[in-house]
Amino acid sequence: MADSYFRQTALAPLGLAAKATDAPGEAGVLMSEHPLAEHVNLRGDGASVEFLQVARTTIGYALPTEPNTVTEGTNSRALWLGPHEWLLVAPLGTALVATLGRGLAGRAFAATELGDARAVIGLSGPNARDVLAKSCPLDLNPKSFGPGRCAQTKLSRIAAIIAQRDDAPSYEIYVARSVARYTWRWLEDAGSEYGVAIVAG
Amino acid sequence: MLLINCPWCGPRDEIEFTCGGEAHIARPADPAALSDQEWAEYLFMRKNLKGLHYERWHHSYGCRQWFNAARDTVTHEIHATYKMGETPPVVAGEDGVVKGGNS
């Protein structure tokens, strides 16, 4: 749609699409930028059964209450960010903010669209974990961090949310839009010894 | 390099946190009623304990929650962390004697 023609992801200026390959070959690290999406920061009383119940009926699945985990519905996912804070991710056009506004009306909550405030970098491949280990103090060993887990942490100097999607392993790295390029360069540089391939997001 | 047990996220590296200094210093209900000296006590004066110290920590790169920690300022041992509003645990030091304490 015309709309998307005007909209730019944080890394659009890097022209990643043109550099993307579908034959990564020997590369130990695959990197991509995910397309724009709705990222709704949801705030509410995570200790209130009632709130969680209403939220559940509103989005069709339960918000994660176990710290640093992800729950998933048909067309959106919810990442635990704090005892009273979640990040809901859905494709553009889902209109999550409106849905939540209707569903939670009358309750103490805040649903704020932050999709434009973020960039999501995809990092996967046999050495993805090694690259993250260079910058991030989390223990990403499968025993302690696997698919369905997320964590807010520090990548080098960058505040980031890391979510693991599968056992490839594939990770999603959420960072502020303004530091997306620094983050990309950092990961590219850290991955260079394993070989980096850019793939479609 | 401390390993700090965030009451929400569990053990995380020191670099994810910020220290907020001495804990359990409530803001006076009616500052206007205080003398300059009393106000300075709240504003500036600190226990600065050597040994067990109750202090505020913020998981700034994580869940962004403030919490309290009972930490030994000599050994850096963290005896306990607890959520805001919870009453501070009484901690026995290595010698078994309860040191410090909260105000």
Place this chain on the structure above:
Amino acid sequence: MKRREARLDVGGRVNRDRVLNFTWNGKPYKGLEGDTLASALLANGISLVGRSFKYHRPRGIFSAGAEEPNAIVQLETGAYTQPNVKATQVELYEGLEARSVNCWPTVEYDFGAAANLCAKLLPAGFYYKTFMWPSRFWMTYEYFIRRAAGLGRAPKEADPDIYDKAHAHCDVLVVGGGPTGLAAALAAARAGARVVLADEQSEFGGDLLGRRDVMDDAPAVEWVRKVVEELASFSEVRLLPRSTVFGYYDHNYLAIAERRTDHLHPKDGAGTPRQRLWKVRAKQVVLATGSIERPLVFADNDRPGVMLAESARTYLNRYGVKPGRRAVVFTNNDNAYAAAIDLADAGVEIGAIVDLRPDVQGPLPQKARARGLEILAGEAIVATHGRNRVQSVEVMLLSPEGDHVHGTARKIDCDLVCVSGGWSPTVHLFSQSGGKLTYDAGRACFVPGKSKQAERSAGACHGTFGVADCLDEGFAAGLAAAGAAGFTTAGISLIAPAVEQPGEAGLRALPIVPGRAAVGHGKAKHFVDLANDVTAADVRLAAREGYRSVEHTKRYTTLGMGPDQGKTSNVPGLAILAEALGKEIPDVGTTTFRPPYTPVTYGLLAGRDVGEMSDLTRTTPIHEWHAMTGAVFDDAGHWRRPWYYPRAGEDMAAAVRRECRAVRESVGIMDASTLGKIELVGPDAVKVLNQVYANAWDNLAVGRCRYGLMLGEDGMVFDDGVTARLGEHHYLMTTTTGGAARVFGWIDDWLQCEWTNWKVFITSVTEQWATVSIAGPRARDLVRELAAGTDVSAEALPHMAIREAKVAGFPGRVARISFTGELSFELSVPSSYGMALWTACVTAGAKYGLTPFGTEAVHVLRAEKGYIVSGHEFDGTVTPQDLGMGWAVGKTKADFLGRRSLDRSDMKRADRKQLVGLQVQDPNAVLPEGSQVVERVLKAPPMPMIGHVTSSYWSETLKRGIALALVAGGHARMGQTVHIPLEDKVLDAVVVSPVFYDPEGKRLHG
């Protein structure tokens, strides 16, 4: 000696089929794969390697490892040169270049050796007692002292190599890959634990590599090979050879320096990281760091050819090099006899074994006797001879008390003296972990005391020296560690290999071996610390002069402060001090060890966050346009903001003048995206505003904005900005660019910790919105086009009003907010539309002469209006009243953060620094920011200052220089003339209102 004699035809871990060429002091030599520089030098019969730190005495290779105090060399040249490398730790590679340090012109003939002649005048701390007269001469003395001191030379060029870092987590970290460490790692691995095994050597095996132990009827190295093979087969085991664990920090966090390409020629290492810093968080740690042999302190014990006994054995067995042709072994324990036997077996003549102990009956001495080696029990070496290498020693009988020697001296020829004073467990990491050491008088060494962290020491570093015992302790420690880390260890079979472990009789600890003359008398020197040339006499002198604490002694004599950090001199030094003070060693105490165990490069500690990665940079959604337009950037809080947009041939001043004109005369456009934005949602949002801002917020209507000052609890302004009311319970706060994070944290802190039951949520939306500011008389014309469908007339959208609107067809907001004092609109859209909006504005604005302006122009324009800016007018020391902004303080408000502080006595002072404008009398003069203001110009300082210039610019609008300043009692000085002394002249200025332009704000509200 002829070269081929030194290298054995067989044996050792060197590869005789791979000859390596290297140069030493410019001359070519050959070594073998598996050599260290030290072993290769010995193989080539080179014994004189360097000159000592203070006296420039000839020095050779003293050890075979990290404890080396003498053989310090300069490695390679140019950008790859590396100062102060220990030859005993350098793996030989093809083309290696190394040189001696601290000598001139050559190591053989060194002018510096003149220091020896006046050695008598250079006791410990001599420099504290002289060079005081005349005082200004110290700089001259110092010039020469500095040049005499120091060892190697730093590179002149930047380092071409790259360095890397990585975090690692494990259940069990085993430090040390000798028999104990291998056993511990194997046990933990079999229990299923995630194991990291780090060892500083190029291959695992530790002391076994330098000995000829037999395990299960095969060479011990065979057992090592099997164990390493099995460890490598575990997916969760990480083997790190060439990796030194150099730091043990709080909560079982350890730092490892992995040397990845140091064993290669620089050109072969290019591309891959030279070194990697591993930062390991371990559930459990097993320290198996072994032990370091102690020397004996005797007369002239520093000559080249004097070497630790175990090291001689290592050169023989591991490198296949005979460290000498004829050796005298000088010991106070049984262990050194093994070295004597190995040397004899290898064809090295044994002149004699001189043993301080009168009665020598242990199994090893018996074996030596049986081999026909001569043992001189109860005797001592009283002198060594030889210029650049020992040629002979003299031996005399030792008194039963060990306090003097007697009888006639016997001269024994030799080119090698193997000394052993017992062993010191390598307790450095244990000590770093916070543990206290305890003294074991029997073995005259410090051993680990109670563990302070999740750590256990095993083997030699625990005071257990027998190889069989080490294996048992290793297995036990590995299992215990795995168990403590939560793994079941029952039923894991661990069978130690059968190995012979000869029993050992006790040693005879003698702090100083007496010589012919009393210590410090006569010519001979009894060295304790070879690296820093500290002698027994120096330590006694320190004690005599009252430097009784071991810290005093170390600092006064520099004992243990050299490049080897006293690895061989620590305990001997303490023993001598204790004796001098008539105390026991534990009462004198030891110093606590601190990281690093061995020196680490700064490149390693810096890692890859250098150059391009050195600083986090933040860019706005419109950054490309700025960059392509040739904007010059200015950094604020990591943000890269356009500072000004020079056109061809324009300098900064010209560009800024043009940008200012555009805004005042037509219209300008600025990227305001970096300003902090915080949404407050909830019924108590207004309560928050009332607390964090000094002014009142109850009556702000929906759709309107208000400016506020934020104070710390100390009453000082720390941020300012405009907050808009978007809905009943919905506010949007803007903060300064640099203050955004602090303001959010400030409010969040109060909400979480004090106002816990307030119904409000705050969310940072700084990056969600791209914001464009359109300012200037033609602004409305342009915005009317862009925001078609929204009435932007002065009536519908007055100053400080905000509306939802479609801008350039994108969903967003229009607000009337001005930093410039001009008619000004803020257009905001979601960041992804930012570039589209900007380009739309630029296209539509062309006909109005729309001019992009940067932060410098904004600074000029706001200064003309007297608007304050963080870091200029407020820096944490000024109150709203100081700024003349009392109007921004709610008089009727009972309380807000910082209010009470404003009532303190000092805030009432009439002579507080207050914000004023300065009108320089010379209109063309622009005061340098930071200039000081004085009331009266005196002939000479001190000249009392009344304030300083906080902002100063050329005002293109007013065609003159303008300045803002904080001046003592400034508000009462209006019209007064003050003076601003500069480097070369004094400028006069009149104190005026800080508002230079459009005081009534007509244009603003236009």
Place this chain on the structure above:
Amino acid sequence: MRRYSIWSLLRNARSYHEGWAEAWRSPEPKPEYDVVIIGAGGHGLATAYYLAKEHGIANVAVVEKGWLGGGNVARNTTIVRSNYLSPESAFLYDKAMELWPGLSRELNYNVMFSPRGLINVGHSHEDMTELRRRVRALQLNGIESSMLTTAEIAKKAPILDCSPTAPHPVFGGSWQAKAGIARHDAVAWGYARAADARGVDMIQNCEVTGIRREGGRVAGVETVRGTIRARKVAIVTAGHSGVVASMAGFRLPLTAYTMQAFVSEPMKPMLDTVVMSSKLVSVSQSDKGELVIGMSTEPYASYSQRGSLPEIERVAQTMTELYPCTRRVRMLRKWGGTVDVPVDASPIMGKTPVENLFINVGWGTGGFKSIPGSGFVFAHTIATGEPHPLAAPFGLDRFASGRLISEHGATGALVHGE
């Protein structure tokens, strides 16, 4: 006191250096003194010396829980300078500057004061404005200081990356020619020896466990070696001030932090001046050839004297960027000290709520350089009972009135105060 000189060295050489006298006695504490000074660090020893020399009060004991000179005077970066922003600080530190050059002669102990000059590098326009403001203030106060161009800095510190492409470009800087370094241990030992010669008792291994008060006035100290009575007591306990103050029943507006420093292996001369910067606290090269690098305080309260790794990584990163030739150079040794940092990063000197109990604490990261001046003015304060004019602005009362002396940024140290 037997004087030190080249002649005494020659004389003693003949007797194999066995004739040297003790630098100071190790006396048993007397039951009572005119003044008891708690803490035999640089400031405490200097105070004792000037009490005896300037005010004739020699019946003084300096009680120390460990070994004399074992506090921060034993673990700092030995920098001496007086280029502070606020006039109050500048004048106070310059009093020390005035005493440093003659100190070796005065104490007859070579403290190796080396006025090799100090550069403050600016890496941004904000830095330059700040430096200009400071230099101008110093000059108007009659304190030597001047601005430097990038080219001048490049000449004075050739190993500093002054190229336009540097990660931390050098915009210029300021210069104080009379600033430099000194041999830290020698300062403590020199004052101790000179004070001892004037009759002051240095009592080591004598930890103070309580402060004796009688009717709101101080009466002495309780120590592990018994009670020592005194008419006046002075707390000079950098790193432990909060602890000792609590013994006297009051709190202080400061926090104890660990501050680290590290040195490289000894190398031939490569840096002839002291360089400070908004990016990196300080670098100088000791006479032994070691590069001495200062660091910021650790980010949380600590008495451990053990620093952590992140700060070292941060400093090494900045250092290798400012000085590219140091990447292959190696860190040999590092140490940590405990510094008391007041909320306004300026020292606290003068009276306390307890009569005749005086404090001289909170020198934070700037204590070493001020030792002579601090001792001089504090001795005056104790002797007369009234603050020395130079010390007056630094009283404890400023925290109630709000008249703080903000030196944040003066040291480059990250200060976590209110």
